[in-house]
Amino acid sequence: MEPCGSASNNTICMLVVLFLIFNFAGTSIMYLRSSIIEEEMILLKRMRDDIKMVFEQDPAARSTLEVITTYAGLHAVWSHLIAHKLYNQKKYVAARAISQISRFFTGIEIHPGAKIGKRLFIDHGMGVVIGETCTIGDNVTIYQGVTLGGTGKERGKRHPDIGDNVLIAAGAKVLGNIKINSNVNIGANSVVLQSVPSYSTVVGIPGHIVKQDGVRVGKTFDHRHLPDPIYEQIKHLERQLEKTRNGEIQDDYII
Template sequence: MLSRMKEDIDMVLEMDPAAKNRFEVLATSSGLHAIWSHLIAHRLYRRNFTTSARIISQLTRFLTGIEIHPGAQIGRKLFIDHGMGTVIGETCRIGNNVTIYQGVTLGGTGKEEQKRHPDIEDNVLIAAGAKVLGNIRIHENSKIGANSVVLKDIPRDSTVVGIPGYVVKQAGEKVKNVRDLNHADLPDPILDMIMGLEDEIKDFRNEVRNEVENGSHI
């Protein structure tokens, strides 16, 4: 446990530019507190002390704003940045070197039984507000854009945006003329649609103006 804690502290220092020293990380990182608490709750859960495990997870949610069901399985170097409003469901499995931002839900759709929550493979980044729902798999090295809603499997090395989420970049190549992406500049399909409607309205206004100027009746 102590080696795991040291590894996690070093990971936060590497990942978080706001973190200044180990003591600060140890005292203030809500993501680490939630993960360490989960490790205890998960051990109890596996030994069928389910009520005690749920009590620990609920107390942790109250203290950190992060809810991780004690049944969830998480790998090493899970980085939960900020974390407020993050929810990780009971049958979720998370690999190594995964990054999760605030407001993320790894939840169910209400339609599955037994395995209800997603599997997140190694080196995945899930941006703020994203929802990954159901018994699906996000394959390694993928990125889920902010506020996306993902309802199906995502292949490795993919970037996903939108509601519902769709792949816009895979293995370093754009998919169907979608512009280049990074975590700070993900496309917004809803905004693109609104901008398209505005262009159509402008075209219509120009047509009306031309008709009026030419003396035609509408």
Template sequence: MGIFKRMKEDMDVVFEQDPAARSYVEVFLTYSGLHAIWAHRIAHFFFNRRMFFIARAVSQVSRFVTGIEVHPGAKIGRKLFIDHGMGVVIGETCEIGDNVTLFQGVTLGGTGKEKGKRHPTVKDNAMITTGAKVLGNITIGNSSKVGAGSVVLKDIPDHSTVVGVPGQIVIQNGKKLRKNLDHHKLPDPVADRCEKLQQEIDQLKVEIAELKGVKQRGDHDL
């Protein structure tokens, strides 16, 4: 695919994913996620030719301009969409498939100073939402979703939804998953637990009130 067709494809993805996009001129000039992807392709070109300083220089200029830090060594597939993008970090050995969506504040990072593959692999059609941290040499499966603010430290199977700290699989293989699940409506196991605790507290209050009533009637009889 030629460079201009590839750029056109990148902009078309924005229109597919972002209802706020109004024109190609607006998208071309103002979408930082798009600029970061284009800059990464240049940096990755130099990185693959072992021109590491130039590659890092390009990536740092992009980081300064867009607020998105993508290491030149990261491997990124087609149709990546970075929404807003401020604070997104993508590590050196990350591998991102096709049709992946990342929201602002996402980190695809490492967990230490180990060599070799130390950053996540994100497979096709995955969605990683606002503020999520995916750390280490782990895999996010095809069409899986990571909820906002989650911290993922283990492999996630295909077609799964993960939420929480640490991340827990709450939906897998289509069970309870609604089609086109909105990222802001993901299940919240912490909130569910708090609701259950509140119900238990309410029940205890009722029982205490009943016991007080029995005691008061007994005192009155005396």
């Protein structure tokens, strides 16, 4: 048997080491490659779902090519996927750079730290702002001019959580560390400062909750026929005053 330090043994040892290195490297590369392919497949599926959401929510959408090339909301969401990944890797400057470039081209500002679910549809998009600690669930529709922001300069969790199947109409503001539960509609130009239960519609400034008796509020609700709680209270007072004048109510009616 040849001594350990002989040339032939050294060659064999070197070959074994090289074999182990190449085998490990090959396994690592295959694992990395499979991980990349898996991520790409997930990303492609998400993009397909986003495109499908556009067709479901926007009757003006004509073709997939049109949607991919002209819908700023999609561009903003897809840019955010990259920015958010960089943000999670603590590459904050690169993440903010992508976010700002996206805002320049789309008019939509989404902080890289925001967590966005699947099938977010931002229609028209101009003026939409989504804050750093905001979370958005699946199947959410947001129209132009919407702000999901904070109420001050506090740090930590300071932006709203949006549930699944929520519609936020044009110009609405949802502010602070509050929760908008699933299946909620928020009317145009409403200012929401408190949490909202599921299956509700919110209108007004500040936002007033109109419960729907457990019946899901559809995404196709008509802004022309939204309930107005303040108007209903005024009409109720007018009816009471009229009854008082007509003698139908004998007791003093105090407003």
